[in-house]
Amino acid sequence: MFTYISRRLITSVITIFLAAILVFSALLAIPGDPAEIILGINANPKALVALHEQLGLDVAPVPRFTNWVMGAVQGDFGESLKYRKPVRGLITDRLRVSLPLAFGSVLLACLIALPLGIFAAVKKGTIFDPIVVIFSQVGAAVPSFWLALMLILFFSVKNHWLPAGGFTPWERDPSAYLRSLILPILALALGQTAVMTRMTRAAMLEVLNKDYIRTAKAKGLSSRIVLWTHALHNALVTIITILGISLTNILIGSIVIEQVFALPGLGRLALTAMGTRDYPLLQAEVMFYASAIVFLSFLVDMSYGFLDPRIRYT
């Protein structure tokens, strides 16, 4: 167990580090200069040189990168070139938008998908099963940005129930805060709900056809006990795996959704950082995403051992 965890830890760190190198080289490869973008057209050459020095862009790429890595190891991710503020503060500030958005979407997706998937599996052979299957096919096929616009049209433009976009912090107005997150959460969750429903249904069907289920039924257990303890418990490994993948998808999907709903989250910050070649910010963001994804998959792997005693880590 210990060797497994330490091995996972080492590969995680390498993965995250490789992600940072990749972003840094990509930013070097594409044309564009942060100082030029900040000063805009009509910048005078002297100001450009001065800003270059100020931003540390006059340092050669390799030392620039190693300096940044040395700082990052100590928790100092440098200063954003566009915002001229510490990157760490910017990211933690935007997390208050992106975290509730991601967790809200996953929670909503689970609340709908798990019961629906189980229900469809149990009701196989009735009219309910194909209905759920059709729903999940359509839901998975609808792109989230399109769904977002449809939600805005219905809830904001037509009925004025919810804001079309924008964000109000919790401390300023809790109800406005919640209202500003409802539509983005819906838009992000629906696609994942569909996928999770389908996977849950498939996982449950597979388990329900197993011999031990038949045995459990044969020895006279009630169908409720068979379903909730025998079947669901065994399907959980697959369901947790899907959950991990869904969270990753939601993190990535939020980049588009934040743009559509004008939410100042991590995703939009990443887009801005990309557009302005703000490499300290973008590197830190990519490292954050990479860490989150690596950590999630680690959690998922660890959970297998608890869910299924047959799984052992070596």
Next chain:
Amino acid sequence: MKTFLKVLVGLLIFGLSISVAQTPEPVYGGSVNIAITAEPPGWDPTVSTSQEIARVMYHNVYEGLVRFKENGEIVPALAESWEVSDDALSWTFKIREGIKFHDGSDLTLEDIVAKFNRAKDPDSGHVHTKYFTAIETIEAGEGNTVTFTLNKPSSSLLFNLARPDSIIYPAALQESQASTPIGTGPFMFDEYIEGSEVRLIKNPDYYMAGVPYLDAVNFKIMPDPDTRFAALQSGDINLIGTSLPPEQFLQLDSLAGLKGTSGSATTEITVGMNESRAPFNNKLVRQAITYAIDKEAIVNGAMFGLGTVIGSHMSPSEPYYIDLSQQYSYNPEKARELLAEAGYPDGFTIKFELPEPYNIERRSGQVVAQQLAEVGITVDLSVVDWGTWINRIYLGHDYDMTIIGHSEPKDIGVYGNPDYYFQYNNPAVTALLDAVELELVPENQTAIYQAVAKILANDAVNVWLFSPPYLVAVSDNLYGFWQNQPTPSIDATEIYQVQ
């Protein structure tokens, strides 16, 4: 179709003029939400040329000695009057008495002197120092005056002093302006919710009597045009005064509770050609390209008829405008002849790169590419992101052809810079542009500017397609907003909302 569009636009303008005629009396109080499109990199217009800064801050929070009015006229702001010496080398501005900054401190002459010393110093990090090169010294004088002594007469001085970068703030607080702006304007900077909105509140001590009307203005950052328009329809936003697509503007008439205005702007949508490389170094080719492009069709097709076809680097809103749109007007036959004469009877292949952030440019560019194909020019069309555009095309001059809206007012002077991205070098133009700086009689200035415009048109330096109008979409109970855009600004001083 063309006639239909003209009738439609005509009806719209007619409808608008009726609504303008019934302007109600101003009302005090309330707050409005205004959409902007991007997060500005700080709030100090003297360290960044981001137009979003000017849109929010110009004459709302920050003011200069003089300012633009909505119609482009330059009127007193912090200076109540000014005098010019006979040799035009000495400009004395009388500063209003008793003006306070938003932090309660007094506006001093030292603040003004320090500002322009910084503005003219190329090492100071101030943007656009070239606007201030004519200033030799600036000194505080008797009777609350400041005097600019120039090293040569400058007909653009007053204009440059009205620009968004000529604003005054407390000299000692320069460093903190990017995060906490302190100005003298009708609104005070209240709060910035990072990435989401900036809130300005009424300055109760504003020196102009009676304004502003509103208690607060919130500028909300909304990058997506569809979301902005939806937010306007749902009432979350009261005004969109930037980057309104023409098709959204045309919908306004049929939407309850909303109205639109179409005014003048100083933008020229320009197909820029790289004169430092073949085939664009051949005037015949440039003329052929100009003949090949049906500007009218672009305005109708890409802009739904909203836009004025132009023929040189001037928008109709500029005081010295001359209509040259008929020079080399659409004639594909003539274009083919000229191409053959230039030695390209079978055409050639060029790369045409469109800037990603600009929708109007992108859609116009697509039509241009199609029209060029019809005269035998093969166009390899691609879209480039903004960082690449600035770096490789604008500063690196590594491109064939591109398209961009030149939105700065009075920017025909760029043709005097041979190192500008289209690499046009004509000593006659440079000489005229130098001469106009020294010319103080407005009529003579107009004559020189028009002469420059004619040379540019004749040389077919670029293809100036059209000047798009300044489009605004607002709640129909909102009045007093700028309907023209002499400089990028959403001036809220006189905005009011009736219930």
